[in-house]
Amino acid sequence: MSRATNTQFSVACHALSLLSSLPGEPASSELVAGSAAASPVYVRRVLGLLRRAGLVASRPGAHGGWHLTRPACEVSLGDVWRAVQGDEPVLGLHAPVAACPVGSEVGRLMAEVERRTARAIEHELDSMTVADLTPACAPFTAAMLSPAA
Amino acid sequence: MSRATNTQFSVACHALSLLSSLPGEPASSELVAGSAAASPVYVRRVLGLLRRAGLVASRPGAHGGWHLTRPACEVSLGDVWRAVQGDEPVLGLHAPVAACPVGSEVGRLMAEVERRTARAIEHELDSMTVADLTPACAPFTAAMLSPAA
DNA sequence: TTGATTCGTAGTCGTGTTGGATACGAATTC
DNA sequence: GAATTCGTATCCAACACGACTACGAATCAA
Numbered sequence: 328m329s330r331a332t333n334t335q336f337s338v339a340c341h342a343l344s345l346l347s348s349l350p351g352e353p354a355s356s357e358l359v360a361g362s363a364a365a366s367p368v369y370v371r372r373v374l375g376l377l378r379r380a381g382l383v384a385s386r387p388g389a390h391g392g393w394h395l396t397r398p399a400c401e402v403s404l405g406d407v408w409r410a411v412q413g414d415e416p417v418l419g420l421h422a423p424v425a426a427c428p429v430g431s432e433v434g435r436l437m438a439e440v441e442r443r444t445a446r447a448i449e450h451e452l453d454s455m456t457v458a459d460l461t462p463a464c465a466p467f468t469a470a471m472l473s474p475a476a
Numbered sequence: 477m478s479r480a481t482n483t484q485f486s487v488a489c490h491a492l493s494l495l496s497s498l499p500g501e502p503a504s505s506e507l508v509a510g511s512a513a514a515s516p517v518y519v520r521r522v523l524g525l526l527r528r529a530g531l532v533a534s535r536p537g538a539h540g541g542w543h544l545t546r547p548a549c550e551v552s553l554g555d556v557w558r559a560v561q562g563d564e565p566v567l568g569l570h571a572p573v574a575a576c577p578v579g580s581e582v583g584r585l586m587a588e589v590e591r592r593t594a595r596a597i598e599h600e601l602d603s604m605t606v607a608d609l610t611p612a613c614a615p616f617t618a619a620m621l622s623p624a625a
Numbered sequence: 626t627t628g629a630t631t632c633g634t635a636g637t638c639g640t641g642t643t644g645g646a647t648a649c650g651a652a653t654t655c
Numbered sequence: 656g657a658a659t660t661c662g663t664a665t666c667c668a669a670c671a672c673g674a675c676t677a678c679g680a681a682t683c684a685a
Contacts, residue, residue: 330482330564330565330671330672331564331565331566331567331568331569332481332568332642332643332670332671333479333568333642333643333644334568334569334570334643334644335568335643336567336568337567337568337569337570337586338570340582340586340589341570341572341578341579341582341586344578344582345578345582348578353660355659355660355661356660356661357660361573361576362572362573362576362578362579363570363572363573363579364570364571364572364573364579365570365644365645366644366645366646367660368644368645368646368647368662368663369643369644369645371660371661371662371663372644372662372663375661375662375663385660385661385662386652386653386660386661387651387652387653387659387660387661387662388651388652388653388654388658388659388660388661389653389654389655389657389658389659389660390653390654390655390659390660391652391653391654391659391660391661392660392661393661404589415479415480416479416480417480418480418485418486419480419481419482419483419484419485419486419672420480420483420486421483421486421487421490421512421513421514422513423490423511423512423513424510424511424512424513427510427511428611429490429493429494429497429511429611430490430511430512430513432611433489433490433493433494433609433611436608436609436611437486437489437490437609440489440553440601440604440609443600443604444597444600444601446600447596447597447599447600448593448596448597450596451592451593451595451596452589452593455589455592459585460582460585460586460589462577462578462581462582462585479642479643481641481642481671481672482671482672482673483672483673484672504630504631504632505631505632506631514673514674515673515674515675516631516632517633517634517673517674517675517676518672518673518674520631520632520633520634521633521634521673524632524633524634534631534632534633535631535632535681535682536630536631536632536633536680536681536682537629537630537631537632537680537681537682537683538628538629538630538631538682538683538684539630539631539682539683539684540630540631540632540681540682540683541631541632542632
């Protein structure tokens with residue numbers, strides 16, 4: 328990785344936190360976008376990944392939107408990570424020269440480093456849940472955002 | 477993050493592994509570049525980061541180049557990671573809407589997630605050293621690359 | 626001293642990624 | 656039937672990455 332220029336995980340966590348703050352009716356992508364400072368289309372794309380992982384569900388049409396499929400305390404950040412990260416590498420691997428003995432061998436060993444690091448990230452994120460991200464002000468938020476939408 | 481498009485860590489590990497395989501005289505950036513499939517200028521930039529961290533030293537001029545400042549088994553991959561990563565975030569944080577209570581609070585909590593994840597990565601990488609990346613074929617490599625250079 | 630080598634770094638450029646904007650069909654509710 | 660919202664495609668600007676060239680400074684060999 329090095330510089331992380333992709334906000335999908337961050338936006339996904341933000342969206343889930345917001346959804347858990349609004350347990351009543353589903354939240355529209357526009358509402359989420361307004362809170363996360365992202366575009367509604369982007370929010371729908373990211374939440375689409377979470378839906379494929381079974382973390383959220385959506386319903387089109389009037390009064391449609393997005394909602395959690397299970398309690399926030401049962402959704403680990405590792406689940407979110409895997410949903411948006413898929414099999415993408417976390418360390419920026421390069422393709423060394425295959426003909427060079429150092430190149431080919433180090434390439435193989437670095438792949439192992441990549442796997443171990445990915446596991447460490449998932450393990451750490453699995454120790455936290457969306458509920459940990461939901462601020463104490465959630466009830467106020469619900470009252471605040473509902474009429475504004 | 478998601479897709480990791482930065483190869484600095486990978487190239488740095490490759491370079492250090494190569495340096496540990498050539499304990500005799502210093503290796504030029506051109507030699508490293510040839511093995512890592514990168515440009516000499518890029519190699520110098522990356523190794524420059526490692527030098528700032530005290531992991532390697534360089535000498536300009538004829539028969540100049542790069543060499544390790546301590547045994548490969550005493551250089552952890554965490555050292556390499558910190559040298560190239562610096563304080564760059566590992567998760568792609570976005571800037572939520574500060575005026576929104578969910579936005580501001582989740583932003584603060586996500587920063588904590590970022591810190592914990594960064595620590596987990598460092599901890600995992602600290603459990604491995606450059607020596608673990610140096611293939612068994614190192615002696616052959618030395619004999620192979622020296623005349624070619 | 627002269628020439629060759631190598632680092633150090635600045636600048637430019639092509640390529641790929643990211644995410645916003647628009648558009649439009651499908652689904653759903655009133 | 657009208658309004659809303661998802662789902663998705665497409666286009667575009669901004670940015671990150673790394674190759675490449677260039678050139679001065681440092682070092683060593685002859």
